Amino acid sequence: MTHTVWPGNRHYAMIAGLTLTAFATAACSPGPAPDEQPNSAVGLWDPCTEIPHSVLAELGVDPATETGTSRETPRIRLCQWTSSPATWQQILEVTATTIAFDTTKQINAESGFTEITIHSRPAIRTRSVVTPEQGRCDIASASPWGTVTVSVTLNSTDDPCPAAEAAAARLDAVIPQ
Template sequence: MLVTAGLVVVGVTGCASGETSSVGTTTTVASALWNPCTEIPDEMLRAAGVDPASEEKGVGGHDQSGWEICGWDGREYSLTVYATDKEVAEFEQKPGNVDFRDVTIAGRPGREFRVAGASKELDCDVVFPTAQGVVQLQVLNRASLDDLTDPCVTIARVGENLVPTFPK
């Protein structure tokens, strides 16, 4: 599965999510991020046009500190869902993220964008604010196929099935 084209992982410093730090007698533990691999039901993935058995956690099977990432493959596109404690503004300020616009999917407001570069016309992303940060939904069309639907049209359609599972 090709998920790197639209990956918008923002650099972080300090403790990663899930790490424990202690100073004196005070201990803090970051709350666990929502996990799309365990929280999105298989029937919703099938309705979104992807195969639940193709699940890939992380990027290339590797976890990313401060993120929960899960992707699935379909015939015409791959679908990836990211959860992080980052804010929408960090996505808007990241160089290479372009063409932001407000959208509403499944009754929920979000910010749609593209990632500049060779795959710009193949990729569409939407970030939805949550209490923890954001959940990002990404559709990446298969470059090897012709006459594909605009990925931003596809993301709106598949989002109708998936967005209701996202945390608020």
């Protein structure tokens, strides 16, 4: 029996787990004051609106292929672009969550990661094989509100980590410190 995993499913499962962890943690904390708005309290950066189209083009993806999460989800923002709407060779996905970077490291501890630095920002790199023909690399880094993950999936047997690290380095200039 062959098991096919579509691009991003592993990441969506991780995000779902992170979101559940965030909600469980939030359930045990006092929460915002009644006059605070959830999104303003979180101050979550939105990759769908904050990454310039020119930067996306530099990274080899088409800004017109954007798909993202609902802006109604207060603790996560996810945006994804592909290199071509007809036949994709690369998927770039950028996720901002309120999950603390240390928690992200704990979640990835079992599957393994490599600690790296993107400019001056602490980060971790994880690598997975989506299918024999597709590889995915995630670069998760610390941010003022939690964690930002830059993921690259390649529709080839090439190692996606150099492209993911290059994308994370280029995006570092637009992600708040």
